[in-house]
Amino acid sequence: MVKPVAMDISDWNKWHQEYEDSNSELAHRARLVQKQVVAVVDTRAPSPVSIVSICGGQGRELFGALEDHPRRGEITGRLVELDPDNAAHAREWAHRAGMDALQVVNADASLSETYDNLGRADLVILSGVFGHIDEKDQKRTVSFLREICDTDSTVVWTSYEVRPERTAFIESCFNENDFERVAFELTPNDTFGVVVERNQGIPLPLRLNRKIFSFGSSRKRREPGRSTNTDDSGG
Numbered sequence: 044m045v046k047p048v049a050m051d052i053s054d055w056n057k058w059h060q061e062y063e064d065s066n067s068e069l070a071h072r073a074r075l076v077q078k079q080v081v082a083v084v085d086t087r088a089p090s091p092v093s094i095v096s097i098c099g100g101q102g103r104e105l106f107g108a109l110e111d112h113p114r115r116g117e118i119t120g121r122l123v124e125l126d127p128d129n130a131a132h133a134r135e136w137a138h139r140a141g142m143d144a145l146q147v148v149n150a151d152a153s154l155s156e157t158y159d160n161l162g163r164a165d166l167v168i169l170s171g172v173f174g175h176i177d178e179k180d181q182k183r184t185v186s187f188l189r190e191i192c193d194t195d196s197t198v199v200w201t202s203y204e205v206r207p208e209r210t211a212f213i214e215s216c217f218n219e220n221d222f223e224r225v226a227f228e229l230t231p232n233d234t235f236g237v238v239v240e241r242n243q244g245i246p247l248p249l250r251l252n253r254k255i256f257s258f259g260s261s262r263k264r265r266e267p268g269r270s271t272n273t274d275d276s277g278g
């Protein structure tokens with residue numbers, strides 16, 4: 044039986060400290076995501092590869108994966124992060140890695156206009172997002188992906204395997220939207236999954252001025268008496 048993970052979510056900058064323990068489940072998850080990010084870049088035709096990281100934090104799964112990659116200068120797209128310190132961290136990392144063609148924006152990833160003037164993403168990363176939003180938001184977020192992806196684009200998302208029923212629900216949303224699962228890997232203690240989906244459907248036009256999710260909506264159902272500063276809803 045996999046134990047729930049309680050994490051401090053009062054400060055999203057401090058939250059990233061858990062990555063310093065290279066044996067933590069979070070660090071293992073990041074490495075699995077990074078592996079998939081490299082796999083996408085390796086298999087895309089030699090032209091710019093557009094990557095969108097939704098709630099991208101400090102950019103671990105993106106710059107951590109590609110900072111030494113020979114094609115890092117060809118990466119375009121956008122990392123969207125609300126915490127200003129995390130966004131600054133990610134922007135500095137992008138610069139150091141020679142990846143300035145990818146925009147790091149300190150903005151609200153839940154608003155559709157944040158993805159305006161971007162073009163179609165070859166790869167979208169949602170790491171540590173679905174566990175923090177409720178089913179309605181999960182459904183809306185998955186269908187929104189068709190507005191920023193092309194046919195054949197890849198989505199890499201992380202699941203919280205302490206609650207496998209949630210993974211099944213999110214997967215059903217992907218299926219309803221013509222995505223097909225192409226890979227799934229677990230962290231060593233089975234806490235997190237890393238899921239790779241390929242878009243088999245036709246892309247949809249981006250509709251502006253919409254709220255796609257409310258980060259933290261999954262906690263609204265929390266029973267009374269629990270701390271508001273810790274979370275076991277999915278890293």
Ligand SMILES: C[S@@+](CC[C@H](N)C(=O)[O-])C[C@H]1O[C@@H](n2cnc3c(N)ncnc32)[C@H](O)[C@@H]1O
Nearest residue numbers: 055098099100124125126151152170171258278
């Ligand atoms: C669980 S962390 C995941 C960070 C990163 N993707 C990772 O896996 O390391 C969630 C991140 O989402 C960011 N965040 C929360 N609400 C957001 C929003 N509305 N728009 C953009 N980022 C948001 C937080 O600041 C935090 O860095």
